[in-house]
Amino acid sequence: MLRAEWHFLSQHKMMLVVLFMIALIPAIYCYFYLSSMWNTYGHTDAIPVAVVNHDHPVTDHGNHITIGQQLTHNLEKLTSLDFHHLSATTAQRRLQAGKLYLVVTIPANFSKNATTLLTSSPRQLHLHYDLNSDANFIVSKMTTGAANAITTKVSRNVTQLETQVLLTALHGATAGMTHAAAGGQQLTTGAQQLQAGTQKLQAATKTVPSPALTAGLKAMQTGLTRLQTGGQSLSTSLGAGSQRLAAIETRATTAQILAQPVIAQSHDVASVPNNGTGMAPFAIAIGLYVGGIALGTMYDGHRAYTQPKNAFSWWASKAMIVGGVGLVQSSLLYLTLRQANTLTVRSRLMLFSAILIGSLLFLSLIFCLRLLLGGFGTWLISIVLVLQLASSGGLYPVPLVSPLAKALNPWLPMTYLIQVLRSAISTNLALPNAWWLMILMLVGLNGLIIIHF
Secondary structure, three states: OHHHHHHHHHHOHHHHHHHHHHHHHHHHHHHHHHHHOOOHHHHHHHOEEEEEEOOOOEEEOOEEEOHHHHHHHHHHHOOOOEEEEOOHHHHHHHHHOOOOOEEEEEOOOHHHHHOOOOOOOOOOEEEEEEEOOOOOHHHHHHHHHHHHHHHHHHHHHHHHHHHHHHHHHHHHHHHHHHHHHHHHHHHHHHHHHHHHHHHHHHHHHHHOOHHHHHHHHHHHHHHHHHHHHHHHHHHHHHHHHHHHHHOOOOOHHHHHHHHOOEEEEEEEOOOOOOHHHHHHHHHHHHHHHHHHHHHHHHOOOOOOOOOOOOHHHHHHHHHHHHHHHHHHHHHHHHHHHHHHOOOOOOOHHHHHHHHHHHHHHHHHHHHHHHHHHHHHHHHHHHHHHHHHHHHOOOOOOHHHOOHHHHHHHHHOHHHHHHHHHHHHHHHOOOOHHHHHHHHHHHHHHHHHHHHHO
16 A cells, blocks of 8 residues: 555655645744744834923023933933834824834923922822833733833932932031031130130229220120121021021921832723733634635535536635635634623624624635645645734734744735724724725635636
8 A cells, every 4th residue: 555655646746745845834834933033022122112202491409400301312212112202193193003012201390390309399200101002912011111111210310319409408508517616616716705805804994004904895896706706607507507408398298209209100092901802813813714724625615516607606606605604703703702702892893894804805815825726725825824923913013023024014914904803802993904905805816716717
């Protein structure tokens, strides 16, 4: 039997080629799939994010404070993410469209609030973060970590600024105390001179010589002057130090705000509640394609059981069966997602429509490759699956994958199916271009089948 098998293969060299190409599928799969995301975390500098700066600089105690401007400049130099300084309108539009993964907004009163932390009315600084977790759930976790790191760094910088103000005040108070000590010394000296003048005056009154009396009066005058000068210096110095210290609030709320001067306020425009919801579009697309492969393997899309009248009737007879199975599998998949997985969606109609169009599109692609290319088409079906897994942006976003995967992304039907599925589940975007491209692909593939018939 084995000899007969080898004899058959030797007579049909193309079958040997087919068997070799089938054996090659795992190697091709691993190469394309793994190379597309081999070092995704090493390319986070390609993730597009934006900073919107509304902050107005202020001057406090002679210091020009521009925290918003400094933060914007530092973020633009950051190498861990691809930051862009954009207007609020542009940033939000790109975020909604999935072209940005994070928007950092610095409010107009950011620097001003930083100058209030040691006053009687301290105000915390607020940083606003907007992200789109539906654009890619994995990247949303990366950007959330980046937002926390930014908040921590800004808090540290603000705390350092307020510490400098506090140390300056303490330095001023220390200088005031030094002057007060000098004033106290002048008081002591003045008192001693006053005592000496009094003694001279007492001695002069006994002998009553005019020069001695005059010297005693001068000594008393000098002592009184020193007393007055010392008293004024002491009063002024103590007052200045007291004012500097009094300007610093010591309430419990001040300590709390100094401990956490910057607060992060995050908003997710897509509101993806869990990992399952975030990965659902990718899983749905894979399920539909695998289901299409199974139907393409089990059902003969070419054989006619009666003489076809024309190419269109031949196509229609097969399309009704294949399309009917596509409708059934789409309905079962939709019910499973809604009832078993309890998937929360923005639009049920859009979700079912996306699943149905995706199912029919993949079935058309699979049957078209098999009918037009035979055994090579069957092999190519698996390769197309691998390319779509690597390049559609379902697992990792396009900025993180390999250059080959980026180039293939706009040419693959799964790319657009994942986009409309994300819209139906989370973002609720219209995406007319993606819908029309899927429909055009569907019509074009069936047109090729009709031409083949």
